Amino acid sequence: MSAKKATVVRPYGDTTGDGMVQVSFTLPVPHSKRAEGAAAQLAEKMGISPALVVHSKPMGPDFTFFVVYGPVHHLVDLSAVHVVEREYPLLSAKEVNAAVKSRLRRKLVVVGACIGTDAHTVGIDAILNIKGFAGEKGLEYYREVRVVNLGAQVLVPDLVERARAEKADAVLVSQVVTQKDAHLHNSREMSAAFREAYPAGKRPLLVVGGPRFAEGAAADLGVDRVFGKGTTPGEVASYLVHALLPAPAPAEAARTTGRKSA
Amino acid sequence: MPRSSAPTTLRLDPVVVRKARSLARRAGAPVVKLARTHTTVSVERATLRLAGLAGADVERVPWVNHLVDAVRAGAGLEHGVALPVWDALLRGEADDLLTLAQKAAAGSVTFRVPEGRDAVRAAKAARASVSTGIRRVDASRTTRERLVKRLGDPAQRPWIYLIVATGDIYEDIPQAQNAAREGADVIAVIRSTGQSLLDYVPEGATREGYAGTYATQENFRLMRAALDDVSKELGRYVRLTNYASGLCMPEIAALAGLERLDMMLNDSMYGILFRDINPVRTFVDQRFSRQVHARAGIIINTGEDNYLTTADAVDAAHTVTVSQLLNEYFAKEAGLQDWQLGLGHAFEINPELPDSFRLELAHALLARTLFPDAPLKWMPPTKHMTGDVFRGYLLDGFFNLAGAMTGQGILLVGMMTEAVVTPWLSDRDLALQNVRYVLNAASGLTEDFRPPPDGFIQTRARQVLSEAVDLLERVVDDTLLEAIADGTFGLMKRPATAGKGLDGVVKRAAGYLNPAVDLLEEGATR
Numbered sequence: 001m002s003a004k005k006a007t008v009v010r011p012y013g014d015t016t017g018d019g020m021v022q023v024s025f026t027l028p029v030p031h032s033k034r035a036e037g038a039a040a041q042l043a044e045k046m047g048i049s050p051a052l053v054v055h056s057k058p059m060g061p062d063f064t065f066f067v068v069y070g071p072v073h074h075l076v077d078l079s080a081v082h083v084v085e086r087e088y089p090l091l092s093a094k095e096v097n098a099a100v101k102s103r104l105r106r107k108l109v110v111v112g113a114c115i116g117t118d119a120h121t122v123g124i125d126a127i128l129n130i131k132g133f134a135g136e137k138g139l140e141y142y143r144e145v146r147v148v149n150l151g152a153q154v155l156v157p158d159l160v161e162r163a164r165a166e167k168a169d170a171v172l173v174s175q176v177v178t179q180k181d182a183h184l185h186n187s188r189e190m191s192a193a194f195r196e197a198y199p200a201g202k203r204p205l206l207v208v209g210g211p212r213f214a215e216g217a218a219a220d221l222g223v224d225r226v227f228g229k230g231t232t233p234g235e236v237a238s239y240l241v242h243a244l245l246p247a248p249a250p251a252e253a254a255r256t257t258g259r260k261s262a
Numbered sequence: 263m264p265r266s267s268a269p270t271t272l273r274l275d276p277v278v279v280r281k282a283r284s285l286a287r288r289a290g291a292p293v294v295k296l297a298r299t300h301t302t303v304s305v306e307r308a309t310l311r312l313a314g315l316a317g318a319d320v321e322r323v324p325w326v327n328h329l330v331d332a333v334r335a336g337a338g339l340e341h342g343v344a345l346p347v348w349d350a351l352l353r354g355e356a357d358d359l360l361t362l363a364q365k366a367a368a369g370s371v372t373f374r375v376p377e378g379r380d381a382v383r384a385a386k387a388a389r390a391s392v393s394t395g396i397r398r399v400d401a402s403r404t405t406r407e408r409l410v411k412r413l414g415d416p417a418q419r420p421w422i423y424l425i426v427a428t429g430d431i432y433e434d435i436p437q438a439q440n441a442a443r444e445g446a447d448v449i450a451v452i453r454s455t456g457q458s459l460l461d462y463v464p465e466g467a468t469r470e471g472y473a474g475t476y477a478t479q480e481n482f483r484l485m486r487a488a489l490d491d492v493s494k495e496l497g498r499y500v501r502l503t504n505y506a507s508g509l510c511m512p513e514i515a516a517l518a519g520l521e522r523l524d525m526m527l528n529d530s531m532y533g534i535l536f537r538d539i540n541p542v543r544t545f546v547d548q549r550f551s552r553q554v555h556a557r558a559g560i561i562i563n564t565g566e567d568n569y570l571t572t573a574d575a576v577d578a579a580h581t582v583t584v585s586q587l588l589n590e591y592f593a594k595e596a597g598l599q600d601w602q603l604g605l606g607h608a609f610e611i612n613p614e615l616p617d618s619f620r621l622e623l624a625h626a627l628l629a630r631t632l633f634p635d636a637p638l639k640w641m642p643p644t645k646h647m648t649g650d651v652f653r654g655y656l657l658d659g660f661f662n663l664a665g666a667m668t669g670q671g672i673l674l675v676g677m678m679t680e681a682v683v684t685p686w687l688s689d690r691d692l693a694l695q696n697v698r699y700v701l702n703a704a705s706g707l708t709e710d711f712r713p714p715p716d717g718f719i720q721t722r723a724r725q726v727l728s729e730a731v732d733l734l735e736r737v738v739d740d741t742l743l744e745a746i747a748d749g750t751f752g753l754m755k756r757p758a759t760a761g762k763g764l765d766g767v768v769k770r771a772a773g774y775l776n777p778a779v780d781l782l783e784e785g786a787t788r
Contacts, residue, residue, distance in 0.1 A: 026688045059691045060440060122456035122472055130754055131536045133455075135644060135681045137571075140538075140754065149538070151762070 007078040019071035021048060026065050031058030039066040047072045088242030093142055096237045100144035103245040110139055111163045112172040113150035116186040121152045123210055124174035127233050136232045156190050160197045163204055170205040170240050183210055191222030205243055271712050272631040272723055278731060285734035286587035289742045294595055296542060297549040303766035305550045306330050306343040308512035309778040312395030315359040318465040325363035327462050332366035336373035340771035344388035349376040352383055389777040393788050396781045399519035403559040406522055413499045416447040418701055420665055420673035427452035429471035431481045439492045442500045445694045448525060450503035451485060453477050458508025458537050459762060477504050477514055482521035501525055506551045507533055509763045515551035519558035526555060529565035530592045534746060535754045536568055540761035541746055552596035553782040564589040567608035567641035575610040579625050580729035581751060582607050586629060600635035604672055608641035609661040619660055624722035626668040640665045642676025654678040662700035667707045
């Protein structure tokens with residue numbers, strides 16, 4: 001963007017600077033004049049002034065749905081907008097397959113498991129099973145990824161053994177149970193076992209996930225990446241490509257340069 | 263269910279249609295034979311549930327699991343659970359099933375497979391006990407028929423099918439009742455993520471599920487009672503749906519029959535392909551569960567929509583037809599009638615594609631014409647819902663229009679906020695307005711809509727059917743189990759020797775006895 005261009009913006013309806021927005025919401029109030037007044041007041045408090053309640057409709061005896069139009073007076077200074085970028089680009093299944101095919105020239109092997117006494121395979125299945133999660137297919141759906149899902153209550157030595165036998169490129173471990181910090185303890189035990197079993201720099205990529213993990217805890221747990229609540233299979237697949245198969249082409253490399261994970 | 267107003271506008275070659283059905287039968291027959299010669303831990307547990315064994319220990323392990331595991335360890339399951347269990351009761355090991363299960367869990371019962379007169383006596387006692395459950399299933403069906411007669415079916419077709427899924431049964435209940443008041447004819451309670459892979463049915467009323475609510479007998483009972491209340495209030499019988507799928511399919515089917523659920527999702531291959539459940543386990547469990555559904559007057563909903571969420575909806579259109587034909591064969595073999603076959607299909611063609619709506623009409627009409635007496639389940643777009651709620655609302659409108667024009671039986675209401683949030687109150691209200699507007703404005707179009715014999719729609723429908731026949735021929739040559747192992751369906755390779763739940767499959771011995779299977783196959787009550 002050129003430095004000369006105005007960096008302060010407001011919403012655009014049909015005229016520059018008119019600030020027009022449109023919102024819809026429901027209030028737990030029976031449909032009435034008072035309900036419309038409440039909607040207008042809420043909109044004013046949100047900074048929409050004057051607020052135009054263009055539509056109100058009863059939804060059952062106790063609720064009313066509103067559509068409101070009006071200008072907001074807030075300004076956004078684009079130069080003061082900061083965004084946290086994901087350290088890897090989000091790829092489609094097709095792009096993941098293409099990257100594996102061209103850069104690895106064999107299938108990418110992923111071994112997944114719930115370790116310890118944890119029997120909650122919800123997380124690992126959401127990422128690995130073709131059924132997937134949040135409308136995204138799991139890693140099994142990726143033609144160039146071979147998935148070995150060991151299921152629940154897998155012992156760490158068995159996991160290491162199997163990862164070796166399958167020549168795993170990445171090991172995914174899911175932990176849902178957090179009693180007495182079992183998830184942290186198990187993850188550390190797992191990463192230590194892989195450190196022992198493999199020569200330095202040769203071990204598979206270690207990824208742990210679960211609803212109670214802090215995403216910044218990778219180093220502390222001795223793993224490469226931690227995924228928290230709401231992670232989708234596509235994010236995991238994109239990360240695997242990013243971490244295991246850095247793009248060689250300069251055009252693509254530009255996007256990922258300097259962000260390769262440690 | 264009233265006879266559908268199926269349009270007879272699509273001209274399919276009756277020879278090709280007959281060929282498709284006969285190929286489906288040839289593909290399915292070896293699998294039925296497999297199902298007749300095997301049993302599973304879940305089939306045996308369902309049998310015990312029909313005999314009245316319920317509840318769980320303090321660690322929430324159901325007593326049916328304890329008892330089946332103990333019998334398996336002591337006497338094997340090759341002869342079924344019935345003979346060893348009722349033999350133990352007759353020998354005085356315990357006074358009733360529950361006590362026997364408790365003692366067996368503690369390891370203080372020895373089981374054996376009785377022979378001679380002992381076997382005859384055990385078989386007789388088992389049949390008497392299991393038949394009480396079958397008669398309860400029959401009574402539930404009679405109650406449903408009475409309520410439908412008194413309160414009536416929905417005034418319009420398709421029936422409007424809405425989903426609730428809070429994870430907490432006590433939140434689900436008011437939501438379901440509100441949805442019914444807003445116009446829903448069928449309420450589906452989505453199960454907690456991952457329940458399909460649990461090898462036991464949880465117990466009691468549950469309040470903590472992931473993206474859905476656990477299917478339990480108590481949750482079934484609570485929701486059915488709540489819908490009975492709202493049915494009386496509205497003067498129309500509101501139906502309840504759940505999922506007979508996953509590792510406990512037979513048990514869930516039995517519980518659904520006992521607690522008067524009205525529809526069950528029950529697909530012949532979904533668990534194999536999308537959940538990596540062992541194929542043999544699935545087919546054995548499925549046959550039993552469909553026999554229960556047939557008896558209970560439950561309408562099954564099959565899951566063909568899933569094929570289109572993984573594969574392209576145009577390229578893979580014929581896989582839907584193949585799956586519908588297989589589902590029909592397996593269903594009828596298990597005793598289900600046409601009115602119980604909610605065969606699935608979906609509106610999932612990329613809207614950017616030229617003529618996408620015409621293609622959708624062709625596919626929907628093909629299903630309608632192939633299965634004129636089945637209440638087809640029409641599933642809304644999900645794959646091409648982007649988060650642009652305005653565009654999504656339009657797409658759902660076209661989905662509703664295709665449903666109205668092609669006389670679909672059960673319409674799952676699409677949400678503009680698909681892929682954004684679990685539906686808000688206002689989303690559901692707007693979605694139902696969309697459905698009502700389209701049905702009100704256009705459902706009469708089934709009368710006027712006559713695509714020309716050699717036009718785009720008829721040609722496309724014939725093409726899909728012929729591709730389906732080609733695929734069925736390959737499946738017959740290869741055998742269905744091999745085809746599944748090779749990745750013919752949904753690109754997933756699922757060999758018969760792998761997958762979850764394989765260790766729960768047992769080959770039946772010559773003297774295998776299962777009174778539930780006998781009662782269901784004979785249509786007997788005692």
